[in-house]
Amino acid sequence: MIQVQKAKSIIKDHIFPLEMENVPLGQAENRVxxxxxxxxxPMPRFDNSAMDGFAARSVDIQGASQSHSVTLKVxxxxxxxxPSELALGSGECIQCMTGAxxxxxxxxxxxxxxxSGFSGSDSVQIFLxxxxxxxxxxxxxxxxxxxxxxxxxxxxxPSEIGTLATFGYGEFSVVKKPRIAIFGTGDExxxxxxxxxxxxxxxxxxxxxxxxxxxxxxEVTMRNVIKDDKDALRSFLSRALNTCxxxxxSGGVSMGRFDYVRDVFMELGVQEYFxxxxxxxxxxxxxxxxxxxxxxxxxxNPVSSYIGFMEWVWSxxxxxxxxxxxxxxxxxxTEPFPREKVKHRYLFGQAWLENGKLVCKPxxxxxxxxxxxxxxxxxxxxxxxxxxxxxxxxxxxxxILPWKNIQ
Ligand code: AMP
Ligand code: MG
Numbered sequence: 001m002i003q004v005q006k007a008k009s010i011i012k013d014h015i016f017p018l019e020m021e022n023v024p025l026g027q028a029e030n031r032v033x034x035x036x037x038x039x040x041x042p043m044p045r046f047d048n049s050a051m052d053g054f055a056a057r058s059v060d061i062q063g064a065s066q067s068h069s070v071t072l073k074v075x076x077x078x079x080x081x082x083p084s085e086l087a088l089g090s091g092e093c094i095q096c097m098t099g100a101x102x103x104x105x106x107x108x109x110x111x112x113x114x115x116s117g118f119s120g121s122d123s124v125q126i127f128l129x130x131x132x133x134x135x136x137x138x139x140x141x142x143x144x145x146x147x148x149x150x151x152x153x154x155x156x157x158p159s160e161i162g163t164l165a166t167f168g169y170g171e172f173s174v175v176k177k178p179r180i181a182i183f184g185t186g187d188e189x190x191x192x193x194x195x196x197x198x199x200x201x202x203x204x205x206x207x208x209x210x211x212x213x214x215x216x217x218x219e220v221t222m223r224n225v226i227k228d229d230k231d232a233l234r235s236f237l238s239r240a241l242n243t244c245x246x247x248x249x250s251g252g253v254s255m256g257r258f259d260y261v262r263d264v265f266m267e268l269g270v271q272e273y274f275x276x277x278x279x280x281x282x283x284x285x286x287x288x289x290x291x292x293x294x295x296x297x298x299x300x301n302p303v304s305s306y307i308g309f310m311e312w313v314w315s316x317x318x319x320x321x322x323x324x325x326x327x328x329x330x331x332x333x334t335e336p337f338p339r340e341k342v343k344h345r346y347l348f349g350q351a352w353l354e355n356g357k358l359v360c361k362p363x364x365x366x367x368x369x370x371x372x373x374x375x376x377x378x379x380x381x382x383x384x385x386x387x388x389x390x391x392x393x394x395x396x397x398x399x400i401l402p403w404k405n406i407q
Pocket of ligand 2: 251256300
């Protein structure tokens with residue numbers, strides 16, 4: 001049995017980065033950028049109008065007001081997509097629509113509301129003095145050409161998609177999705193939707209795994225519930241070792257009579273780095289690799305499996321995908337946290353903000369079979385071993401479940 005910190009550092013030594021591939025913009029949601037994205041031009045690309053109105057020379061309309069209007073000659077029109085080629089002379093203006101290029105010579109825009117309005121007439125009355133620069137979006141005021149818009153390792157959300165589109169990226173390079181094999185073992189496992197016979201239980205773990213893989217942006221390429229049967233396991237695993245980046249199992253790595261998984265890994269030449277970590281739940285955690293595939297054997301108890309994925313697999317997948325490691329979060333306990341004498345202790349918990357500080361409490365359902373403890377949880381709390389429980393007011397590690405909110 002090894003310590004959690006030691007096990008984490010062993011895993012770190014074996015993580016490998018995934019390759020990259022190009023994807024079209026429309027299929028980029030939730031992918032991770034594999035290179036910095038730079039501005040291919042300044043934004044705005046040219047001086048343009050922030051309002052519908054008249055582009056004018058500010059010197060010509062000095063002193064203009066409701067009672068003392070200034071009349072300007074309308075010499076043209078500039079609209080978004082159809083800029084005017086004209087240059088303004090003294091006493092001239094042009095109709096200029098939102099987003100349209102400011103014509104040469106103009107240094108201000110008068111909103112149409114402060115004029116006699118758009119019309120077919122070749123003159124317009126201006127009722128308001130507007131200073132130089134008014135209602136003009138300056139070239140490059142938002143972003144300079146060549147600036148990094150989005151850094152490598154960023155997950156693509158609607159904000160990134162919008163920015164990529166703005167700068168014309170129809171296709172770009174992202175990290176390949178990790179190909180993941182998930183499997184469960186146990187003769188007792190039955191699929192949800194079918195009938196339970198005595199002794200059966202529903203396979204919930206693979207549904208949790210599949211959902212977590214989806215959330216992180218991986219792809220489940222192999223998935224199966226394998227009966228406690230070595231041959232079936234061998235054939236699944238040998239294919240998974242050849243085609244997947246990561247294999248994640250639930251169950252079958254404990255000390256039970258039918259816990260074959262580890263034996264079959266060994267037969268297939270998998271290198272074991274550790275098996276059994278000083279933690280609760282999930283002591284019989286297996287980690288190894290074979291054929292450029294990382295292998296996590298998580299115990300079958302639903303809480304051990306779920307917490308095991310979040311504590312051991314999630315961050316590994318993030319690192320493989322090139323997502324920068326985030327600093328661990330801590331919170332202040334509002335209630336005691338039951339520690340273990342020789343094991344790291346993880347429990348689902350609730351975290352929320354109080355006066356701007358993160359506070360938290362563990363679930364009261366502490367059994368590793370009690371998956372309903374995850375229902376009201378928005379985080380996993382973890383503490384190193386200790387003789388006595390942590391008390392209210394103590395600081396504790398908090399792993400916020402990324403899809404949950406903190407209120
Ligand atoms: P094991 O690690 O195989 O000894 O399994 C420990 C416990 O977890 C047993 O009660 C199993 O029935 C249960 N279990 C194993 N696999 C699953 C699964 N896929 N879904 C839900 N429970 C499971
Ligand atoms: Mg089993």
